[in-house]
Amino acid sequence: MHRVRYFGAGPGALPLEVIQKAGQDLPDWRNTGASIMETSHRSREYVQLHEASRSMFKHLMGMDENWEVLFLQGGATTQFAMLPMNFLGPYKGADYVLTGAWSNKAFNASRYFGPSRIAADTRENEIYTRIPAMSELDMDADATYCHLTTNNTIYGTQWKKLPETGKVPLVLDMSSDIMSRQLNLDDVGLIYASAQKNLGPAGVCVVAIRKEMLDRANSDLPEILSYRAHAAKSSLLNTPPTFNVYMMKLVLDWIESRGGVKAMERLASAKASLIYDIIDSSNGFYKCPVPESHRSKMNAVFSLPDEQMENELVAKAKADGFTGIRGHRSLGGLRVSMYNAVSLESIIELAAFLKDFAKRNG
Amino acid sequence: MHRVRYFGAGPGALPLEVIQKAGQDLPDWRNTGASIMETSHRSREYVQLHEASRSMFKHLMGMDENWEVLFLQGGATTQFAMLPMNFLGPYKGADYVLTGAWSNKAFNASRYFGPSRIAADTRENEIYTRIPAMSELDMDADATYCHLTTNNTIYGTQWKKLPETGKVPLVLDMSSDIMSRQLNLDDVGLIYASAQKNLGPAGVCVVAIRKEMLDRANSDLPEILSYRAHAAKSSLLNTPPTFNVYMMKLVLDWIESRGGVKAMERLASAKASLIYDIIDSSNGFYKCPVPESHRSKMNAVFSLPDEQMENELVAKAKADGFTGIRGHRSLGGLRVSMYNAVSLESIIELAAFLKDFAKRNG
Numbered sequence: 001m002h003r004v005r006y007f008g009a010g011p012g013a014l015p016l017e018v019i020q021k022a023g024q025d026l027p028d029w030r031n032t033g034a035s036i037m038e039t040s041h042r043s044r045e046y047v048q049l050h051e052a053s054r055s056m057f058k059h060l061m062g063m064d065e066n067w068e069v070l071f072l073q074g075g076a077t078t079q080f081a082m083l084p085m086n087f088l089g090p091y092k093g094a095d096y097v098l099t100g101a102w103s104n105k106a107f108n109a110s111r112y113f114g115p116s117r118i119a120a121d122t123r124e125n126e127i128y129t130r131i132p133a134m135s136e137l138d139m140d141a142d143a144t145y146c147h148l149t150t151n152n153t154i155y156g157t158q159w160k161k162l163p164e165t166g167k168v169p170l171v172l173d174m175s176s177d178i179m180s181r182q183l184n185l186d187d188v189g190l191i192y193a194s195a196q197k198n199l200g201p202a203g204v205c206v207v208a209i210r211k212e213m214l215d216r217a218n219s220d221l222p223e224i225l226s227y228r229a230h231a232a233k234s235s236l237l238n239t240p241p242t243f244n245v246y247m248m249k250l251v252l253d254w255i256e257s258r259g260g261v262k263a264m265e266r267l268a269s270a271k272a273s274l275i276y277d278i279i280d281s282s283n284g285f286y287k288c289p290v291p292e293s294h295r296s297k298m299n300a301v302f303s304l305p306d307e308q309m310e311n312e313l314v315a316k317a318k319a320d321g322f323t324g325i326r327g328h329r330s331l332g333g334l335r336v337s338m339y340n341a342v343s344l345e346s347i348i349e350l351a352a353f354l355k356d357f358a359k360r361n362g
Numbered sequence: 363m364h365r366v367r368y369f370g371a372g373p374g375a376l377p378l379e380v381i382q383k384a385g386q387d388l389p390d391w392r393n394t395g396a397s398i399m400e401t402s403h404r405s406r407e408y409v410q411l412h413e414a415s416r417s418m419f420k421h422l423m424g425m426d427e428n429w430e431v432l433f434l435q436g437g438a439t440t441q442f443a444m445l446p447m448n449f450l451g452p453y454k455g456a457d458y459v460l461t462g463a464w465s466n467k468a469f470n471a472s473r474y475f476g477p478s479r480i481a482a483d484t485r486e487n488e489i490y491t492r493i494p495a496m497s498e499l500d501m502d503a504d505a506t507y508c509h510l511t512t513n514n515t516i517y518g519t520q521w522k523k524l525p526e527t528g529k530v531p532l533v534l535d536m537s538s539d540i541m542s543r544q545l546n547l548d549d550v551g552l553i554y555a556s557a558q559k560n561l562g563p564a565g566v567c568v569v570a571i572r573k574e575m576l577d578r579a580n581s582d583l584p585e586i587l588s589y590r591a592h593a594a595k596s597s598l599l600n601t602p603p604t605f606n607v608y609m610m611k612l613v614l615d616w617i618e619s620r621g622g623v624k625a626m627e628r629l630a631s632a633k634a635s636l637i638y639d640i641i642d643s644s645n646g647f648y649k650c651p652v653p654e655s656h657r658s659k660m661n662a663v664f665s666l667p668d669e670q671m672e673n674e675l676v677a678k679a680k681a682d683g684f685t686g687i688r689g690h691r692s693l694g695g696l697r698v699s700m701y702n703a704v705s706l707e708s709i710i711e712l713a714a715f716l717k718d719f720a721k722r723n724g
Contacts, residue, residue: 006396028364203603
């Protein structure tokens with residue numbers, strides 16, 4: 001079996017055990033004589049899987065009975081619109097902290113539904129290389145929520161500590177670092193995350209809402225766009241993407257078997273240190289634009305002396321079995337994504353490769 | 363390998379060849395060294411698959427260059443809202459023909475966005491057993507579109523011939539009979555269909571729009587809810603459900619290899635005849651509430667003398683390897699779904715089983 005070491009930013013790598021288990025289950029899931037894809041979402045077997053997935057998600061996140069978990073479709077981009085549609089209104093605005101492309105998209109979508117404000121924007125010279133300091137945040141004490149993107153895949157930055165927002169609930173887009181870090185949920189009202197980085201294949205997006213926040217959601221919406229309507233039907237309002245939920249459950253079980261989010265956090269720190277150490281000790285051959293305390297443990301972004309050298313590195317890496325390391329098309333350079341399913345072993349091998357490449361070409 | 367004969371209404375059966383091919387491809391898709399789930403949607407390999415799927419869909423449907431094909435998420439239920447959001451307004455209404463639960467849901471969602479009208483409603487004694495005659499349709503010549511559900515999975519009815527709507531474009535929810543029948547597209551402006559009956563697993567919904575209709579769509583919408591925005595990005599506005607699109611492509615290829623929609627239509631007629639013949643020749647043991655010329659070739663709905671007998675039949679069927687034949691929870695009775703992937707052989711075996719059961723218990 002030919003398998004590469006894949007460091008793509010999303011859809012990301014999946015644990016090999018999960019791929020293998022899915023293969024075994026394909027023609028005959030749980031002795032039903034049919035695949036999970038050919039199983040009714042109203043069947044006992046699927047409903048059980050669905051509920052077990054919701055429970056496992058809450059367990060791993062440390063969420064108690066005050067949280068409602070929904071499995072929706074359309075990715076985080078759909079949540080950019082659905083979130084303000086459910087909570088804003090002509091006189092109900094929200095604060096947005098802009099730290100990259102995704103938070104900008106979320107902010108832009110919100111403006112269709114209410115008077116949103118920018119609480120901070122760290123764009124400098126057309127790009128983002130840092131997270132704002134608490135003192136830079138201009139927050140509205142009456143905001144319906146305060147939105148931020150916890151990890152910025154394109155720019156390689158990450159919030160290390162969540163800002164204190166008083167009684168304004170935090171809304172977090174955690175698409176690219178969910179379950180890779182332990183989180184104090186005290187000030188958090190809603191978390192959303194598309195699956196395709198840390199939770200499974202593309203096609204399902206998790207929305208976790210604190211029930212007291214859900215109770216304040218608008219109700220005069222078409223059912224499919226209403227958080228309340230989805231919650232009232234235990235996230236089975238319409239046919240869910242059953243296979244994608246099944247795959248997510250395999251990934252959640254895998255995280256649990258490895259020691260849960262605490263273990264994933266330790267692993268993420270170890271992996272990120274290995275890559276950033278190579279960058280910082282390369283005598284300027286590799287350059288990371290992000291100051292140390294703002295660096296993402298999920299996506300390390302860096303450049304080489306010139307584009308030709310970058311192309312050479314990518315080609316040599318591919319020949320050695322390392323793929324998915326080109327930077328985002330808007331930014332160029334290189335990017336190494338180190339999501340949960342990327343093994344420490346893969347990172348050790350890639351780090352050795354990068355060190356060797358710098359030595360030969362630096 | 364244990365495989366049952368599955369007649370569920372959706373998610374429905376998939377061709378065994380497709381399941382097997384997916385299993386082979388799982389750890390290493392197209393020699394990339396990764397699964398399709400671990401492949402970037404911006405990669406050459408995925409973009410090629412995406413475009414080939416859009417082309418194959420159009421080819422099989424007989425759609426020319428005047429049509430745009432989108433692969434969206436959220437199922438047909440999301441289209442119930444997205445369609446009117448894109449085309450209606452305070453003074454722009456649409457006509458809806460109500461023939462069952464799904465057309466009612468579509469109509470209800472449309473009322474949030476403009477003054478929709480009911481052009482006909484065939485509900486009688488709380489249920490639907492027929493399609494309206496052309497003479498019953500009270501259509502508005504100025505309607506933005508006229509919406510109908512071509513096949514009603516719950517009630518087992520199907521439009522045999524589309525109504526003539528003059529210059530008002532028809533919008534068809536074909537979720538449960540797409541690619542099982544040849545269609546004259548002359549009056550059709552938009553077709554949508556969630557995949558999980560005739561096209562693949564749940565998690566992707568196809569929207570095909572005539573370009574001149576697309577040009578009339580509202581443009582002041584959040585990108586993710588705008589048909590125009592999706593079309594402008596070749597349906598790669600955000601991360602698509604890559605595995606689900608891949609599975610759909612396998613199913614489309616399978617339809618093509620079997621002779622296309624024309625062959626599927628012949629097969630659907632043959633399968634439906636076998637089941638309805640058993641019902642009609644059972645001396646009233648099996649009762650189908652739908653008049654012959656309104657009967658669906660996708661879902662045969664019928665009842666037995668009493669509920670206990672129905673339970674006995676379901677249990678005996680399961681023991682013999684036939685599953686998914688219980689009626690919709692809102693209606694009771696039995697339902698045999700005969701989507702494209704349900705083989706003639708399966709239907710022959712089920713027909714023999716039903717005949718035998720009637721003989722023993724009638």
